[in-house]
Amino acid sequence: MSTDPELSKRLSYLLKHAQFKLTELVTAALKPYGIEGRELGVLTVLAGDEPSSQQQAAQRLGIDRTTMVALLDTLEAKGLVSRHPHEQDRRRNVVELTETGRTTLVEASKASWEAEALFLSPLPPEVGRQLKQGLHTILNADRD
Amino acid sequence: MSTDPELSKRLSYLLKHAQFKLTELVTAALKPYGIEGRELGVLTVLAGDEPSSQQQAAQRLGIDRTTMVALLDTLEAKGLVSRHPHEQDRRRNVVELTETGRTTLVEASKASWEAEALFLSPLPPEVGRQLKQGLHTILNADRD
DNA sequence: TATTGTTATACTCTATAACTATA
DNA sequence: TATAGTTATAGAGTATAACAATA
Numbered sequence: 001m002s003t004d005p006e007l008s009k010r011l012s013y014l015l016k017h018a019q020f021k022l023t024e025l026v027t028a029a030l031k032p033y034g035i036e037g038r039e040l041g042v043l044t045v046l047a048g049d050e051p052s053s054q055q056q057a058a059q060r061l062g063i064d065r066t067t068m069v070a071l072l073d074t075l076e077a078k079g080l081v082s083r084h085p086h087e088q089d090r091r092r093n094v095v096e097l098t099e100t101g102r103t104t105l106v107e108a109s110k111a112s113w114e115a116e117a118l119f120l121s122p123l124p125p126e127v128g129r130q131l132k133q134g135l136h137t138i139l140n141a142d143r144d
Numbered sequence: 145m146s147t148d149p150e151l152s153k154r155l156s157y158l159l160k161h162a163q164f165k166l167t168e169l170v171t172a173a174l175k176p177y178g179i180e181g182r183e184l185g186v187l188t189v190l191a192g193d194e195p196s197s198q199q200q201a202a203q204r205l206g207i208d209r210t211t212m213v214a215l216l217d218t219l220e221a222k223g224l225v226s227r228h229p230h231e232q233d234r235r236r237n238v239v240e241l242t243e244t245g246r247t248t249l250v251e252a253s254k255a256s257w258e259a260e261a262l263f264l265s266p267l268p269p270e271v272g273r274q275l276k277q278g279l280h281t282i283l284n285a286d287r288d
Numbered sequence: 289t290a291t292t293g294t295t296a297t298a299c300t301c302t303a304t305a306a307c308t309a310t311a
Numbered sequence: 312t313a314t315a316g317t318t319a320t321a322g323a324g325t326a327t328a329a330c331a332a333t334a
Contacts, residue, residue, distance in 0.1 A: 197292075197293095198292075198293065199291085199292065199293080209292080209293075209294095210293090210294075210295085212293090213293070213294060213295085227293095230292095233291095233292085234292095235291060235292040235293070236291090236292060236293080237292080237293070
């Protein structure tokens with residue numbers, strides 16, 4: 001893509017293009033399962049411990065609740081999640097994975113990890129781990 | 145932001161949030177100079193060796209030529225670049241930095257590097273270098 | 289015919305504001 | 312009054328298609 005020598009030394013440039021490349025790999029890997037990376041993220045969050053309301057799930061994903069609506073519309077149309085009114089508080093929707101949703105999550109998740117491994121494959125395994133660890137350290141540096 | 149334990153192990157998640165955080169830092173650092181990160185990228189490319197046409201500059205940035213039009217409209221309105229018809233080929237615009245554009249580039253570039261250093265500051269300098277080197281290796285792995 | 293810059297348009301992703309139904 | 316979900320809408324950021332000027 002871009003090849004300006006000065007620009008390609010910028011971390012902004014490296015991160016942007018790395019994300020672009022990883023997204024390409026993940027999208028291709030998930031294609032057989034009929035979902036995209038963002039949707040896999042939603043399934044992952046929904047699979048956690050308790051069945052959560054739409055708003056709780058949105059918060060855990062760091063997206064707006066209005067964005068979550070459209071995302072769930074799609075996943076529901078694909079038969080991967082189901083929405084039911086909460087028994088005690090009927091304003092809320094309890095969102096759960098369907099049986100298909102659970103198997104899709106398992107298989108698509110595996111494919112996604114493989115895409116990540118492929119992305120990191122130009123590096124020795126230990127260097128790849130350090131790269132992830134470094135990003136993790138930076139993102140959690142504020143929280144103390 | 146998001147705190148789902150499963151999700152935050154994904155490289156997709158780490159890259160996305162890292163980019164978000166770096167963009168915040170760079171945007172704040174560039175604010176005194178009245179430009180954004182993408183505009184600094186354009187100035188950087190335009191400063192390279194030969195005065196380039198709009199399309200050449202767009203290619204080096206990896207963006208569409210139609211996107212470049214709006215970007216240059218903004219930079220021209222700010223007095224940082226100037227457009228002139230190419231002498232030999234009057235279809236092309238020669239895009240150059242103005243005097244103000246050149247000093248802005250120098251100062252804003254410095255501020256941007258400082259923002260990057262701040263972003264990497266939770267890591268030991270050597271680890272930060274390795275992180276950049278790792279991304280660079282991954283992005284150039286295809287090209288051989 | 290092909291190319292450069294431009295405009296009009298549309299598409300994606302996202303958020304804000306307002307509506308509804310419940311509490 | 313306040314909250315969960317929804318809808319309508321708008322704003323970035325981007326690209327595609329069509330146009331005028333030039334080659």
